Amino acid sequence: MAEADPQLDTDFTKLVADLAKDGRAAQRKLAAMSSEQKAAALHAAADELRARKTAILDANAKDVASGEERGLTGAMLDRLRLDPERLEGVASAVDAVADLPDPVGEEIDRNTQPNALVMTRVRIPVGLLGIIYESRPNVTADAAALCVRAGNAVLLRGGTEAVHSNRAIHQAMVAGLESAGVPAAAVQILPTQDRAAVGAMLKAAGLIDMVIPRGGKSLVERVQNEARVPVLAHLDGLCHTYVHSAADPAKARDIAVNAKLRRTGICGAMETLLIDAQFDGAADVLAAIADKGCELRGDGRARALDSRVAPASEDDWDTEYLDAILSVKIVDGLDEAIAHIEAHGSHHTDVIVTEDDAAAQQFMAEVDSAIVMRNASSQFADGGEFGLGAEIGIATGRLHARGPVALEGLTTYKWLVHGDGQTRP
Amino acid sequence: MAEADPQLDTDFTKLVADLAKDGRAAQRKLAAMSSEQKAAALHAAADELRARKTAILDANAKDVASGEERGLTGAMLDRLRLDPERLEGVASAVDAVADLPDPVGEEIDRNTQPNALVMTRVRIPVGLLGIIYESRPNVTADAAALCVRAGNAVLLRGGTEAVHSNRAIHQAMVAGLESAGVPAAAVQILPTQDRAAVGAMLKAAGLIDMVIPRGGKSLVERVQNEARVPVLAHLDGLCHTYVHSAADPAKARDIAVNAKLRRTGICGAMETLLIDAQFDGAADVLAAIADKGCELRGDGRARALDSRVAPASEDDWDTEYLDAILSVKIVDGLDEAIAHIEAHGSHHTDVIVTEDDAAAQQFMAEVDSAIVMRNASSQFADGGEFGLGAEIGIATGRLHARGPVALEGLTTYKWLVHGDGQTRP
Structure with missing residues (x-):
C-alpha cells in the first residue's frame, strides 16, 4: 500500500467517529431490549438471510469470479464460496446464537455491608465492538449475531476478497434486525476497503470499546501493534x-x-x-x-x-x-x-x-x-466443545477473557449500590 | 527531560527484560505456594517493616528534607511523610492483605460434556505486574502485598520524591518474604529513576502482563498513551x-x-x-x-x-x-x-x-x-466499602475489571479439561 495521504487519514478518522457515534447510540437502545426481543430480532435476521438467498449468492459469485481472476488459491476460493447449503448453514448459525442464554443482566455478586448498603455486580454489554476479519463471509453473520445477542453494537470490516458477499449478508441481517426493532446502526459495516480506515478503527480509543481481529497471524499482529483500543486476539496456537x-x-x-x-x-x-x-x-x-x-x-x-x-x-x-x-x-x-x-x-x-x-x-x-x-x-480447543455455544474466537492474551470466547467474553459488568440515604463517615 | 539517548533506551529495554525474566521465574515459584504460605510470608514482611522502623524513618527523613529543599507544597510533603504511627499503619495494612481470602484456585465454572470431558475454569494469578505510582511511600507496601497475595510477581516504580523511603520499604518487605520462602524477585523495584526506564516497562509486551498506574491524571495519560502492555487504570472521576x-x-x-x-x-x-x-x-x-x-x-x-x-x-x-x-x-x-x-x-x-x-x-x-x-x-466508591478488602485502585476502563479492583482483579483464569482418552470426531 502507498503511504497514507494525511487528508485521507483525517477523513477516515471522521468516518470512524461518525460510525462509532451512530453505533453507540444504537447500542444504548439495544441494551434496553429484553433477551426475548434480541432473540426475535436475530431469528428475523436469519430468515432474511434465507429470503435474500439469490441476492447473496449472486454477490458471492462476483467475489468468487474476481478471486479467480486474481489467482486466489483453491483453498482460499473454497473458504470464500457460498452455495445454498452453506448459506443455510450461515442462517442456522444465527438462529442458534439467538437461542443461546443471554448473559446480560446476570447478577455476579451480591453483598450487604454493615451500613446496610447492598452491593451487586451485574453483567452488561461491552458496548461497541470492532471485528476485523479475513475472507470467510460467514463471519459477517456469525460475529454480528454474537455481538447483538450480548447487547453490543458492532462495526464490521471484512476482507476485500469477500466485499460483495459481506455487504449482501450485512444488508440482509440489518433488514431482519430492523424489522424487529433493532436500530440499523447496531450492525454497521465499514463502507470502504481502504486499509487506512482499519487504522482509524484501531485508533478510535474511547469510541470503540474492543477490537477482535479474526484471521491470520499478519492481520492479528498488525492489529496488536497499531491498536490504541483494547484487543481480544488469538495469535499463535503452538x-x-x-x-x-x-x-x-x-x-x-x-x-x-x-x-x-x-x-x-x-x-x-x-x-x-x-x-x-x-x-x-x-x-x-x-x-x-x-x-x-x-x-x-x-x-x-x-x-x-x-x-x-x-x-x-x-x-x-x-x-x-x-x-x-x-x-x-x-x-x-x-x-x-x-x-x-x-x-x-x-x-x-x-x-x-x-x-x-x-x-x-x-x-x-x-x-x-x-x-x-x-x-x-x-x-x-473450541467454544462449542466447551459447551459455550458459538465462539467469537479463542483468546491467547491473559486479561478479560482467555481461551474460547463466547457471549460472556462480550460482556463486562457494573456495580449497583442500593442505599437508603447512607453517607460516608 | 532531555531527549532520550538511544543507547540508554537500549540499556533500559535490557534492564527491564532482565528484571522481568527474574520476576517471571519468581512468579512461577510463588504460584506453586499455598494460600497459607503466602499469608505467612506477608505477615513476615509486615513484621520486618516494624523491625526496620528506624531505617525506614531515616530514609523517609531524607526524602522529606530533599522535598523541602525543592519546595514541595505542604500537602505533598504530608503525603510523603512517615512517622511511627503511619508506618505501623503500613505494616498493619500488609497484615490485613495477608488475611484476605486468596482468590487463586477458585473454580469458576464446571460442566461435563456429552463425550464425558469435564471442563473447569479456575482462577490463576495474572503473572508479572508493573505498578507505577507517585509520591505516597505506603503504595510500595500495599501494592506489593496485594500482588503477592494473589500470586503475582511485581515490578514497582515509585515517585522520585519518595525514592529512599520506597527502597527501604522494599528491602524490608523482601527480607520478610524471603525468610518465608518467597523468592526475592517476586517483588522488585526499578533500580533507576530515569523516566526512560518507565517507557521500557510500558513497552515490555509479553514480559509484563499488566501495568497499573496509580497517580495523577498526567501520569495515567502518559501510561495509557505509551503502553504496549495492557493497562488497568483510573482516569477521571467526574x-x-x-x-x-x-x-x-x-x-x-x-x-x-x-x-x-x-x-x-x-x-x-x-x-x-x-x-x-x-x-x-x-x-x-x-x-x-x-x-x-x-x-x-x-x-x-x-x-x-x-x-x-x-x-x-x-x-x-x-x-x-x-x-x-x-x-x-x-x-x-x-x-x-x-x-x-x-x-x-x-x-x-x-x-x-x-x-x-x-x-x-x-x-x-x-x-x-x-x-x-x-x-x-x-x-x-472505594473497595473497602464494597467489602473487597484493600483495593489496588478503581478502574474506569470497561474490560477485565471495572470499578474497585481488589484481589480478584489481579487474577485471570485458565481452562482445565479432564479426559479419559477422548479424541475429536
Whole structure:
C-alpha cells in the first residue's frame, strides 16, 4: 500500500467517529431490549438471510469470479464460496446464537455491608465492538449475531476478497434486525476497503470499546501493534502433547494422531509431541503418525525410534506448522516437559497423557496456558466443545477473557449500590 | 527531560527484560505456594517493616528534607511523610492483605460434556505486574502485598520524591518474604529513576502482563498513551448526583453535602449536581452546600435558587474540580439527567436520589458507569466499602475489571479439561 495521504487519514478518522457515534447510540437502545426481543430480532435476521438467498449468492459469485481472476488459491476460493447449503448453514448459525442464554443482566455478586448498603455486580454489554476479519463471509453473520445477542453494537470490516458477499449478508441481517426493532446502526459495516480506515478503527480509543481481529497471524499482529483500543486476539496456537511415562499406550497413540491430523490447519492442532524417555510405547505412537503420511522432525532420540523421523532444527520447536508436520522431542520427565512448553509454547492449549493423578495435577497447575488438558486431544480447543455455544474466537492474551470466547467474553459488568440515604463517615 | 539517548533506551529495554525474566521465574515459584504460605510470608514482611522502623524513618527523613529543599507544597510533603504511627499503619495494612481470602484456585465454572470431558475454569494469578505510582511511600507496601497475595510477581516504580523511603520499604518487605520462602524477585523495584526506564516497562509486551498506574491524571495519560502492555487504570472521576423529583429532601441534602464535601480530593467526590426541576427542596440542598463554604457554579435556574451560585461556563460540566467547587444544573426529568451524564460524565460513579423504584431502576440500567448508586453518597466508591478488602485502585476502563479492583482483579483464569482418552470426531 502507498503511504497514507494525511487528508485521507483525517477523513477516515471522521468516518470512524461518525460510525462509532451512530453505533453507540444504537447500542444504548439495544441494551434496553429484553433477551426475548434480541432473540426475535436475530431469528428475523436469519430468515432474511434465507429470503435474500439469490441476492447473496449472486454477490458471492462476483467475489468468487474476481478471486479467480486474481489467482486466489483453491483453498482460499473454497473458504470464500457460498452455495445454498452453506448459506443455510450461515442462517442456522444465527438462529442458534439467538437461542443461546443471554448473559446480560446476570447478577455476579451480591453483598450487604454493615451500613446496610447492598452491593451487586451485574453483567452488561461491552458496548461497541470492532471485528476485523479475513475472507470467510460467514463471519459477517456469525460475529454480528454474537455481538447483538450480548447487547453490543458492532462495526464490521471484512476482507476485500469477500466485499460483495459481506455487504449482501450485512444488508440482509440489518433488514431482519430492523424489522424487529433493532436500530440499523447496531450492525454497521465499514463502507470502504481502504486499509487506512482499519487504522482509524484501531485508533478510535474511547469510541470503540474492543477490537477482535479474526484471521491470520499478519492481520492479528498488525492489529496488536497499531491498536490504541483494547484487543481480544488469538495469535499463535503452538500446542504440545506430552506423553508421560505413565501414559496408557493406546490413549497416547489415538490422542496424538487425532491432535495432529484430524485437521492440521486449526489453532488447536498439535505442533510438538513431547514423549517421556520412560514411556514404553513411543515407537508405536510415532509409527501411527508417520503411517498417516505426517512428516516427523525430531531430536536424536526420536530419530532412533523411527527411521522416518528427520532431524529437527532449533526453529522447529518454535514453529506452528498448521500442516501435516510434527516436531518430536524425547524428554526426561515432567519438569523438562513443562520447561519446554514454557520456553516454546504459545500458552494456547497443552495436553498431558497420563494415568498418574499426581503428574496430571502438577502439569495442569504449572503449565500456564489458556487451556490445559489431560488425556484428551488438543483439537477439542473450541467454544462449542466447551459447551459455550458459538465462539467469537479463542483468546491467547491473559486479561478479560482467555481461551474460547463466547457471549460472556462480550460482556463486562457494573456495580449497583442500593442505599437508603447512607453517607460516608 | 532531555531527549532520550538511544543507547540508554537500549540499556533500559535490557534492564527491564532482565528484571522481568527474574520476576517471571519468581512468579512461577510463588504460584506453586499455598494460600497459607503466602499469608505467612506477608505477615513476615509486615513484621520486618516494624523491625526496620528506624531505617525506614531515616530514609523517609531524607526524602522529606530533599522535598523541602525543592519546595514541595505542604500537602505533598504530608503525603510523603512517615512517622511511627503511619508506618505501623503500613505494616498493619500488609497484615490485613495477608488475611484476605486468596482468590487463586477458585473454580469458576464446571460442566461435563456429552463425550464425558469435564471442563473447569479456575482462577490463576495474572503473572508479572508493573505498578507505577507517585509520591505516597505506603503504595510500595500495599501494592506489593496485594500482588503477592494473589500470586503475582511485581515490578514497582515509585515517585522520585519518595525514592529512599520506597527502597527501604522494599528491602524490608523482601527480607520478610524471603525468610518465608518467597523468592526475592517476586517483588522488585526499578533500580533507576530515569523516566526512560518507565517507557521500557510500558513497552515490555509479553514480559509484563499488566501495568497499573496509580497517580495523577498526567501520569495515567502518559501510561495509557505509551503502553504496549495492557493497562488497568483510573482516569477521571467526574461523578454526578441526580436529585430526582421523588427524592426525599433530607436524604438529598445529606447525600449531596457528603458526596461533595466529606473529602473533595478523592475520585468519588461529586463534581456536578443535577436537580430535577420538579424537586421541591432544591434551594435547601444548595444552601446546605454553600453554607459549608463550597463554591457553586450553576445554570440560570440554579442561580435563581440561591444568590451564592455563580454562573457556570460550558467547561464546568466537564471539569473534575477535586476541590470545594460544585457545578449545578436544573434538569427536566430523568432522561435529561441521563443524557447529561452520558455527555459529560467519566463513567466512574453516578448517583440517583429518589424514592421512586421505577426511576431508580431506569437510572441504574441506563447510566453506563462502573458504579451506579441509589440513595447513597458517591464517596462510598472505594473497595473497602464494597467489602473487597484493600483495593489496588478503581478502574474506569470497561474490560477485565471495572470499578474497585481488589484481589480478584489481579487474577485471570485458565481452562482445565479432564479426559479419559477422548479424541475429536
